[in-house]
Amino acid sequence: MSASVTGGWDYVAGGYGATTVLLGGYVASLLRRRRVLARRLRVSGTPVPAAGEALPADGAGGDDR
Amino acid sequence: MWRDALLVAGKDLRVEARSRVTTNQVAPYALIVLFVFGFAFDQDQYVLTHIGPGLFWVAVLLCTLLAVQRSFSLEAADGARDGLRLSGLDGGGIFLGKAAAIAAQLVALEAVLAFGIVVLFGAHLAHPLLLLTTCALATVGLAAAGTVYGVMSAGLRVRETLLPLLLLPVAAPIVLGATQAWLAAVGLVTGSGWRWLTLLGAFAAMYLTIGVLAFGTLLEEA
Amino acid sequence: MTPSSRQRPGATSSRATRILGALTLAGLAVLAFLGLYVSPPDGLQGETVRLIYVHPASATMAYLGFGVCAVASIAFLWPRTRSYRWDRLAGASAEVGVAFCVVTIVSGSIWGRYSWGVWWTWDPRLTLTALLLAVFVGYLALRRTGGDPLGRAKRSAITALCCFVVVPVDHEATSWWVGLHQNDTLFRIGKSPLIHGWQLATMLLSFVVFTLLFAWMVLHRLAIESMESRLEDEGYVWAIAERRSESGPAPAGATASSASSGPLVAGPLPPVATSQRMVQEAPGSLLAPRPLPRERGEAGL
Amino acid sequence: MDQVIRLRSAVALVGRFPVLAGVDLDVFGTEIVLLQGANGAGKTSILRACAGLLRVVAGEACVLGVELTEDPRAVRRRVGLLGHATALYDDLTVADNVTFAVRAAGGERSSVRPALDRLGLTGRLPATRVASLSAGQRRRVSLAALVARDPELWLLDEPHAGLDAEHRDLLDGLVRDAVVRGRTVVLASHEHHRAHALAGRIVTVAGGATPPDPAPPGPLPVPGAGAVAAGAVAPGVASEVTSVA
Known part of the structure; x- marks a missing residue:
């Protein structure tokens, strides 16, 4: 396919750049929050749960009303 | 439920009749809002006539915020919410009662505001049946949504700022629908205004249902 | 996992x-x-x-x-x-x-x-x-x-x-x-x-x-x-111990060892539905820094 | 004698703070029980938990046969709580306030006038806005609403506070009458002389719990403490001394 309309790379850069910055910033904030909390948990001597791991005895039924 | 609703609505309206906050403060505020719109836009009567319906509904929305906050600050004072919870009143009944009281105050405010836009903006009101139906449905919807979000934020320390943040985007369809219906009624846009009423009706029905079902829980957790 | x-x-x-x-x-x-x-x-x-x-x-x-x-x-x-x-x-x-x-x-x-x-x-x-x-x-x-x-x-x-x-x-x-x-x-x-x-x-x-x-x-x-939520629960367990120690002679902030040697506070500490999860363990271990009951952890992703 | 309140290791939270950290309490029908303890010991929280306002998150709690851990709302209409706050609407008159409280709880309008009379709220007072009343008068309006409702269980939090001597006597009379009518009363009070004379039994609360310790620390103003948390039996009042633990 030939490009009858050229240009627009600046918009592409803007769009990709903005997406990268926003999502990257969010991921960075996730990692930073995770690190801070993990440190606080270690200080209090509590095992740190892994991502996706359920908390112990987290009520699965209607028991923790 | 209906008995409880009547009881609560009667109590709220009686409080209003004695304290006169709506008539002495909210109604003048509504008119001032219209004045400010007049300053901010143009002295051009043409523009004001065309945006009048939109300004009307924005002013109604702002007044709804005040009415809802007033309605729930009543219950916050002196442990009244505990009193309400202790009384064992049906949650749905309390919801309908408070929403009815807010709706009654909004109707009065809308009358004042309609008078305001006719006098100040030179709006002309045609198709009274369509206009009145619009007002009725939009008022019910605003009062119901306002009551749901009012009780949700009532017990929180940040309620003054949280309520507008929650309510304004949710109420946006009402402002949209009511404004469009009104514009259609006075012939500023083409098309029938009646179909917007189904939107307003659906919104009101939805929030009435949510309120009746969830208000008890929300009052409990407030 | x-x-x-x-x-x-x-x-x-x-x-x-x-x-x-x-x-x-x-x-x-x-x-x-x-x-x-x-x-x-x-x-x-x-x-x-x-x-x-x-x-x-x-x-x-x-x-x-x-x-x-x-x-x-x-x-x-x-x-x-x-x-x-x-x-x-x-x-x-x-x-x-x-x-x-x-x-x-x-x-x-x-x-x-x-x-x-x-x-x-x-x-x-x-x-x-x-x-x-x-x-x-x-x-x-x-x-x-x-x-x-x-x-x-x-x-x-x-x-x-x-x-x-x-x-x-x-x-x-x-x-x-x-x-x-x-x-x-x-x-x-x-x-x-x-x-x-x-x-x-x-x-x-x-x-x-x-x-x-x-x-x-x-x-x-x-x-x-x-x-x-785990941090909040940690605080919660200690808060209950602290709160109950207001009533007893045991000093506040008694360490976990006292929980096993004798009742830190009067009465059995109940199983507590904490904010985020149920803690159903023996009273003593509720106060002790405890290992995770790992076998109860669900399959991780 | 049927059991009105039964708490076992009851825990309740306000936010993340455990206001109740394991309370055991038994109250039987037509008793007058006094809760005593320092400020912040958890007396008010026990009363609020019994009224179904404060959720019991662990342990057992049964009031008037209703399991509070399951549905705290079911008990509310049968319980009257006189708290620190009077739960009155400032803009309504005395009569309007009492009428709303009574009708909201499912009572009859006809019970309002006798209750107002009983509390000495006569003359121009019923038509006065609550906002213009003194603290003691507000208290009496709140009491009038309680008397007009006449619930099965009366929970009184510092009922003597803000009342003058005459109305304290009146209050004591109301409480004794209520018990004679088959009601049950639990009160928290710092007015030791009055409360001890009124109460059939005293329960000590400390640190959000009821220690069964025979000799709790600190001075105990319980006269003749023999059994656990036993107290003087008020004359003329049917009451029963029971062990708390």
Whole structure:
């Protein structure tokens, strides 16, 4: 396919750049929050749960009303 | 439920009749809002006539915020919410009662505001049946949504700022629908205004249902 | 996946999330390569068609996030499935959804500036997306208000449903509205005369990669919620001990050893439904720093 | 004698703070029980938990046969709580306030006037707005609403506070009458002389719990403490001394 309309790379850069910055910033904030909390948990001597791991005895039924 | 609703609505309206906050403060505020719109836009009567319906509904929305906050600050004072919870009143009944009281105050405010836009903006009101139906449905919807979000934020320390943040985007369809219906009624846009009423009706029905079902829980957790 | 698959003690990632993260990163690199180099420019839109590999996928992830939030809220409100993990999932997916929603609006705005000449137009889809963003920002603000955890969770779940039921109404409203205004700005995908093979492939890949990214973000956001609730529960156990020691002669802040040597406080400490989970253990161990009952941890992802 | 309140290891939270950290309490029908303890010990929280306002998150709690851990709302209409706050609407008159409280709880309008009379709220007072009343008068309006409702269980939090000597006597009379009518009363008070004379039994609260310790630390103003948390039996009042632990 030939490009009858050229240009627009600046918009592409803007769009990709903005997406990268926003999502990257969010991921960075996730990692930073995770690190801070993990440190606080270690200080209090509590095992740190892994991502996706359920908390112990987290009520699965209607028991923790 | 209906008995409880009547009881609560009667109590709220009686409080209003004695304290006169709506008539002495909210109604003048509504008119001032219209004045400010007049300053901010143009002295051009043409523009004001065309945006009048939109300004009307924005002013109604702002007044709804005040009415809802007033309605729930009543219950916050002196442990009244505990009193309400202790009384064992049906949650749905309390919801309908408070929403009815807010709706009654909004109707009065809308009358004042309609008078305001006719006098100040030179709006002309045609198709009274369509206009009145619009007002009725939009008022019910605003009062119901306002009551749901009012009780949700009532017990929180940040309620003054949280309520507008929650309510304004949710109420946006009402402002949209009511404004469009009104514009259609006075012939500023083409098309029938009646179909917007189904939107307003659906919104009101939805929030009435949510309120009746969830208000008890929300009052409990407030 | 058992927690033993963790390598470093204290790391919050499991092997599964690390694999997921690596896959996501690799996918993003491939996506950028295909999107920026391999796939051809469009006849109508020139190079800016490359934004199609970012914008629709992030919009879909935003809707997915809000949808998961609504479903999780229903699961929390439904008495038979009530569990705080639904509440945490609702909060996590709503936050990720908001992040993608911002990306959607920003990238769409840049694209719109090129295609339509304006940063913003009152198109139904744009208006709906903006309203959704506003509504869920309010929801996140409500979640941060604190207070009784059960109350907060119920309030949040009801709000999420209130927010979500606005979606169809808004959708109807804005489509009528545009119909009235004869607005001709339409979503552009349908207008492409034909989609090049590489374009189609890249676009499909973008959905896959963004879904992986979404999953990774939600998992880590959930880990953060879990850690927060665990910290709160730690405080809670100590607060009860502290509170009860006000009544007894045992000094406040007595260490765990006294819990085994004798009752720190009068009476058996009951099994406590704490904020985030049930702690059903012997009174002594409730006060002691305890190892995780690992076999009870569910299969990690 | 039927059991009105039964708490076992009851825990209740306000935010993340455990206001109740394991309370055991038994109250039987037509008793007058006094809760005593320092400020912040948890007396008010026990009363609020019994009224179904404060959720019991762990342990057992049964009031008037209703399991509070399951549905705290079911008990509310049968319980009257006189708290620190009077739960009155400032803009309504005395009569309006009492009428609303009574009718909201499912009572009859006809019980309002006798209750107002009983509390000495006569003359111009019923038509006066609550906002213009003194603290003691507000208290009496709140009491009038309680008397008019006449619930099965009366929970009184510092009922003597803000009342003058005459109305304290009146209050004591109301409480004794209520017990004679078959009601049960739990009160928290710092007015030791009055409360001890009134109460059939005293329960000590400390640190959000009821220690069964025979000799709790600190001075105990319980006259003749023999059994656990035993107190003087008020003359003329049917009451029963029971062990708390």
